[in-house]
Each structure stands twice: as C-alpha cells, then as structure tokens.
Amino acid sequence: MSSEIAIKVENLSKCYQIYDQPRDRLKQFIIPRTQRILGLQPKQYYREFWALSDISFEIKKGETVGVIGRNGSGKSTLLQMICGTLSPTAGSITTLGRIAALLELGAGFNQEFTGRENVYMNASVLGLSNNEIDTRFDEIAAFADIGEFIEQPVKTYSSGMYARLAFSIAINVDPEILIVDEALAVGDTRFVAKCMRRIKDIQARGASILFVSHDVGSVRTLCERAIWLDKGSLVEQGDVFPVTGRFTEYMFSDEKSEQDALHDVLTDLYKEPPLQADATLTGGQATADSSxxxxxxxxxxxxxxxxxxxxxxxxxxxxxxxxxxxxxxxxxxxxxxxxxxxxxxxxxxxxxxxxxxxxxxxxxxxxxxxxxxxxxxxxxxxxxxxxxxxxxxxxxxxxxxxxxxxxxxxxxxxxxxxxxxxxxxxxxxxxxxxxxxxxxxxxxxxxxxxxxxxxxxxxx
Incomplete structure (x- = not known):
C-alpha cells in the first residue's frame, strides 16, 4: 500500500447468519457436520444477510471523508471492520496509523469502572503508556467537563456524559486516523460546537478522518469527499457536494419507489441534460417597493x-x-x-x-x-x-x-x-x-x- 494512503478497502463484504428460531442455531452446528460425514448434501438452517457487499475505496493521509446513507445501509458495520472489532466475510482492509474511534456511546467502557479508570483503560488500548495518560489526564477531564462524575462509575452517567468522555479520550491520543460514528448526535449545542472545533484542529494536524453523520450540513462542513452506501452497496463516492446533493435528492424522492428514485439519481449522475427555459417567458424588472x-x-x-x-x-x-x-x-x-x-x-x-x-x-x-x-x-x-x-x-x-x-x-x-x-x-x-x-x-x-x-x- 502506498505511504500516502491511510485506509484501503478492497472488495469488502460482510455476511450475517440469520436464524428464525433459537433451535436452528443448534441444528446448524450439528446436522450439516453429520450429513457431510455421511456423504450427504448438508442442509442450511439460516438465511444470509449481506450487510456489506463488495465495497472498495481508499482514503489518503490528511483526507476527511464522510460516510452517508440511510439507517441499515452498512455504515456502522463498515467502521467496525475498519477498527478491527468485526471480521470481514470477504475482502481486505489495510490501515496505516494509530486509529481512535467513537463507534457508539460507551463502546469499550466498563460499566463498573469510574470515569478515571475508563480513561486509563481506553487510552492504553489506543496505544498510550501510563506516563502519557498521566500527562494528558487533566486535559481529557477538562474537555469532557463532567466535573466530579469523573470519579463515579460510568453506569451512573447520562448518554451525554458518555459521549463527552468517549470523545475526549479519542481526540487526546493524537490519532492518525479518527473515526466518528454519529457521536455528535448526543450532547448540547455548546459541546457539539467544541467537538467540531477540535475535529478541525485534528484535520489541521494532518490526520485522516472518517465521519459518519445523518446531518448532510455537518458532512459538507467537515469533509472533502463522501462515500454513499445503500443497503450494503456502494452507490457513489467523490467530491462531497455533488455526492451529498444526490443523496439528498434520493431521500426526498418520496413520490416514487426506492428503485425508481435511485435509478433516476444515478441517471442524472452520468447524464445531466442542460435545463432550458421556455422561450416565451422573458426576463422582467422587479418592483422596487417590496422585498x-x-x-x-x-x-x-x-x-x-x-x-x-x-x-x-x-x-x-x-x-x-x-x-x-x-x-x-x-x-x-x-x-x-x-x-x-x-x-x-x-x-x-x-x-x-x-x-x-x-x-x-x-x-x-x-x-x-x-x-x-x-x-x-x-x-x-x-x-x-x-x-x-x-x-x-x-x-x-x-x-x-x-x-x-x-x-x-x-x-x-x-x-x-x-x-x-x-x-x-x-x-x-x-x-x-x-x-x-x-x-x-x-x-x-x-x-x-x-x-x-x-x-x-x-x-x-
């Protein structure tokens, strides 16, 4: 992989086995093995659900890329595989650099540990030594701004406090790759603004950022490129403005079936005909006494x-x-x-x-x-x-x-x-x-x- 590439995803797919009944899981574990021993065609007791199918893209060092798509499109599955918390069914992922991730509220937190203990545990998982954590702890606690709760078990935290502490840990380990999955959806406006400023600081230091959000405005503000997923497939990737624009167009196409709406958007992507005005209607002078x-x-x-x-x-x-x-x-x-x-x-x-x-x-x-x-x-x-x-x-x-x-x-x-x-x-x-x-x-x-x-x- 080129030294200029931070993340490379090639032909990535993820399949889950869906069982209709709990006993089907036991059947799948025992019966197909017996059938193979007897030389019979093994029977399958599950349905396949492909959360991702043949996804490929590259993210360069210092690039900020947004991942967009509806709920269930495979965004979180993709990020979990990039972080290594899920294994792909097929394909490969190559990363270059320290990864810090906010995949979901409190992911990796021990409910019985205090905030302080979770800071040390999570930061060590991200590659910091105890001495480095000691040096940065005050900054992490100040950014999280949860006061005396830093010494309380995280099971007593609100969802906003979870987000504050998790985000503060992730951005204070000097990540070379920062992955943010809807983490800014929770929290007050002041904290979200503070997070956005810190993300821009991390951008300025040359880190690569993979940012998932349903807020197209935030994606356009932060990102240079966008990756659009739908039902586990890659619809489009490219410059953030046109990709998010066509995604918004698709989301607003509620008068048609999903297949027809997506077909129309993709048709416009590859062939956007010039828009012509009706020649019989001509330009006019505005009335000056009204806005x-x-x-x-x-x-x-x-x-x-x-x-x-x-x-x-x-x-x-x-x-x-x-x-x-x-x-x-x-x-x-x-x-x-x-x-x-x-x-x-x-x-x-x-x-x-x-x-x-x-x-x-x-x-x-x-x-x-x-x-x-x-x-x-x-x-x-x-x-x-x-x-x-x-x-x-x-x-x-x-x-x-x-x-x-x-x-x-x-x-x-x-x-x-x-x-x-x-x-x-x-x-x-x-x-x-x-x-x-x-x-x-x-x-x-x-x-x-x-x-x-x-x-x-x-x-x-």
Missing part, C-alpha cells in the same frame, strides 16, 4: 434572446414536478443577470415559474437560498415567510426578492425551489441547487461568512 414581489408573465417584456436559462450544471435537481421553474437568476439594479457582484450592491433574485392549474395555491411557496460551495445555507427566503403572500392563480408568473449583497469575497450558488408548505415536512414540487453560480467581491477586508451594513458609534 418580495410576484409578477405575471404579461408584465415581462425583455427580448427572448436575453432570457438566461437555468444553469446547465445544477448540483442537484429533483421534485415531483420538475420543469416548473423556468429561470432563476441574480440581477443588478438594471435587470442584468451577472456572475460577479460587489459587496453592498443591490441584488434582485428573480425566479420565474410555470405552475400547473391542478397545484393548489393555498400553501404554494416560491423560495430561494444562497449557499457557499460547501452547501451551507447562508441566506434563505420564501414567499411563505413573515406576512404570507398568496401566489397568483395564473400558471406563469415571476417572484422577485430584493436585498443588499452582504456576502464577503467568495464563490456562491443560488438555489431555487417551489414548495408546498401545508405541513411541517416541506414537499418540493421542484428544487434546483446550483441554478446560478456567481462570485461576490469586496474592496474591504471582511471577515466571517457575510457582512451586513452596520452603523458604528464611538461613545465617550
């Missing part, structure tokens, strides 16, 4: 040849009625669509749609968001926010959103969506992530993600 304005197609007069279509390279594109969104662009005060905007410049986000009459307007909403290239939502607005605006009964109309550009220098993308907001779980008629790509430029040196206009006063 959100709906306009009918009759008021849109610009020549058809100037109509910018949706970008032909959306990251993801799904929905029960794909084709409703005709255009989604960001324009300046003169109504010109551009790819570069200055900080503080007036922005007009125009979404033009063609909504069939059979879709009720009662809970219909048009929305946009601006994301960074990691996929983090920076600005989100919908016609359903604040004072609800009922959208026109006409099929074709446009919605204009106006704001002053608060984005610091960087690259961004526009998301456009048409939604049904009747229930808490939003139904998407159409969702286009990457309808328009653009950059923001600021002459000033600004920090943070975005910078609104702020009035300053010096009081003496």
């Amino acid at each position: 959100t304005t709906a306009t009918s197609s009759a008021s849109i007069q610009a020549p058809a040849e100037y109509l910018p279509a949706l970008d032909a390279r959306p990251v993801t594109h799904w929905g029960s009625h794909k084709g409703i969104i005709l255009t989604a662009t960001i324009r300046d005060e003169q109504g010109a669509a551009k790819d570069i905007f200055a900080w503080g410049e007036a922005l007009n986000i125009l979404v033009e749609v063609n909504v069939p009459k059979d879709i009720s307007r009662e809970h219909l909403s048009v929305a946009f968001s601006i994301k960074d290239l990691k996929g983090t939502d920076l600005i989100v607005s919908t016609t359903h926010d604040f004072e609800f605006r009922r959208l026109p009964d006409k099929e074709r109309f446009g919605v204009s959103f106006e704001l002053t550009n608060p984005l610091v220098t960087g690259k961004y993308l526009l998301v456009a969506a048409v939604e049904n907001r009747q229930h808490r779980d939003i139904h998407y008629y159409e969702y286009v992530e990457g309808a328009h790509y653009f950059a923001s430029l600021a002459n000033e040196r600004l920090f943070g993600l975005f910078q609104p206009s702020i009035e300053q006063q010096i009081l003496v």
Whole structure:
C-alpha cells in the first residue's frame, strides 16, 4: 500500500447468519457436520444477510471523508471492520496509523469502572503508556467537563456524559486516523460546537478522518469527499457536494419507489441534460417597493434572446414536478443577470415559474437560498415567510426578492425551489441547487461568512 494512503478497502463484504428460531442455531452446528460425514448434501438452517457487499475505496493521509446513507445501509458495520472489532466475510482492509474511534456511546467502557479508570483503560488500548495518560489526564477531564462524575462509575452517567468522555479520550491520543460514528448526535449545542472545533484542529494536524453523520450540513462542513452506501452497496463516492446533493435528492424522492428514485439519481449522475427555459417567458424588472414581489408573465417584456436559462450544471435537481421553474437568476439594479457582484450592491433574485392549474395555491411557496460551495445555507427566503403572500392563480408568473449583497469575497450558488408548505415536512414540487453560480467581491477586508451594513458609534 502506498505511504500516502491511510485506509484501503478492497472488495469488502460482510455476511450475517440469520436464524428464525433459537433451535436452528443448534441444528446448524450439528446436522450439516453429520450429513457431510455421511456423504450427504448438508442442509442450511439460516438465511444470509449481506450487510456489506463488495465495497472498495481508499482514503489518503490528511483526507476527511464522510460516510452517508440511510439507517441499515452498512455504515456502522463498515467502521467496525475498519477498527478491527468485526471480521470481514470477504475482502481486505489495510490501515496505516494509530486509529481512535467513537463507534457508539460507551463502546469499550466498563460499566463498573469510574470515569478515571475508563480513561486509563481506553487510552492504553489506543496505544498510550501510563506516563502519557498521566500527562494528558487533566486535559481529557477538562474537555469532557463532567466535573466530579469523573470519579463515579460510568453506569451512573447520562448518554451525554458518555459521549463527552468517549470523545475526549479519542481526540487526546493524537490519532492518525479518527473515526466518528454519529457521536455528535448526543450532547448540547455548546459541546457539539467544541467537538467540531477540535475535529478541525485534528484535520489541521494532518490526520485522516472518517465521519459518519445523518446531518448532510455537518458532512459538507467537515469533509472533502463522501462515500454513499445503500443497503450494503456502494452507490457513489467523490467530491462531497455533488455526492451529498444526490443523496439528498434520493431521500426526498418520496413520490416514487426506492428503485425508481435511485435509478433516476444515478441517471442524472452520468447524464445531466442542460435545463432550458421556455422561450416565451422573458426576463422582467422587479418592483422596487417590496422585498418580495410576484409578477405575471404579461408584465415581462425583455427580448427572448436575453432570457438566461437555468444553469446547465445544477448540483442537484429533483421534485415531483420538475420543469416548473423556468429561470432563476441574480440581477443588478438594471435587470442584468451577472456572475460577479460587489459587496453592498443591490441584488434582485428573480425566479420565474410555470405552475400547473391542478397545484393548489393555498400553501404554494416560491423560495430561494444562497449557499457557499460547501452547501451551507447562508441566506434563505420564501414567499411563505413573515406576512404570507398568496401566489397568483395564473400558471406563469415571476417572484422577485430584493436585498443588499452582504456576502464577503467568495464563490456562491443560488438555489431555487417551489414548495408546498401545508405541513411541517416541506414537499418540493421542484428544487434546483446550483441554478446560478456567481462570485461576490469586496474592496474591504471582511471577515466571517457575510457582512451586513452596520452603523458604528464611538461613545465617550
């Protein structure tokens, strides 16, 4: 294995034997052996369940990779085999470097031992000497922040205290490979933020990180690449943004069967056709006296040849009625669509749609968001926010959103969506992530993600 590779997985498979009744396990232990001795074909008393099937990938040193997939997709089984707590049925795993893992709450903890005793036991398993643990114990206890409970048996701990202590041990042994399996799902917001900062510190030191989470936002924030598993099979691996985008698209494809939804996503992966706007609907000027304005197609007069279509390279594109969104662009005060905007410049986000009459307007909403290239939502607005605006009964109309550009220098993308907001779980008629790509430029040196206009006063 190359010295640049931290983890190499080749043709990995894991099969479990499923017994319908307890006595079938005893039968399987005795009867097939007897049948083989007698020269008979041995009978099988179990069903095979393949938790993983023929998985292969590599993770380079210093790389952070997210593992995504629904419950039961094989994520935890994969991580347990990489850590060595499970043996594969077929295939091989090669790792290079000290591994620290958080596979589940309290994995490896002795319930009767105190927190202190478990720190020494777990850290020694991870390769630290007693002297090294002595040196780091105060730092481990301070990060866990469980106070006097460090001297109490861990069977008295809450789930959050388990997570705190387990995470603190794992990150304080200087791992070369850190494996985190949903460990951040438990704990208060303050502790999760502290964990995320420490993971980024470990990243900066050049460690390889394998991160499992159902939170696509966290995966996009931390990871460079993503591995998508489904029912034990590798669906896709690659750059984190498109892979997580297609996974999200698959998860939202609730109007179709699972097989059809996955087929559509994979078809888009290998052939994403350009999205074309309807040439009969042309660009329009937004009304300036409202932050959100709906306009009918009759008021849109610009020549058809100037109509910018949706970008032909959306990251993801799904929905029960794909084709409703005709255009989604960001324009300046003169109504010109551009790819570069200055900080503080007036922005007009125009979404033009063609909504069939059979879709009720009662809970219909048009929305946009601006994301960074990691996929983090920076600005989100919908016609359903604040004072609800009922959208026109006409099929074709446009919605204009106006704001002053608060984005610091960087690259961004526009998301456009048409939604049904009747229930808490939003139904998407159409969702286009990457309808328009653009950059923001600021002459000033600004920090943070975005910078609104702020009035300053010096009081003496």
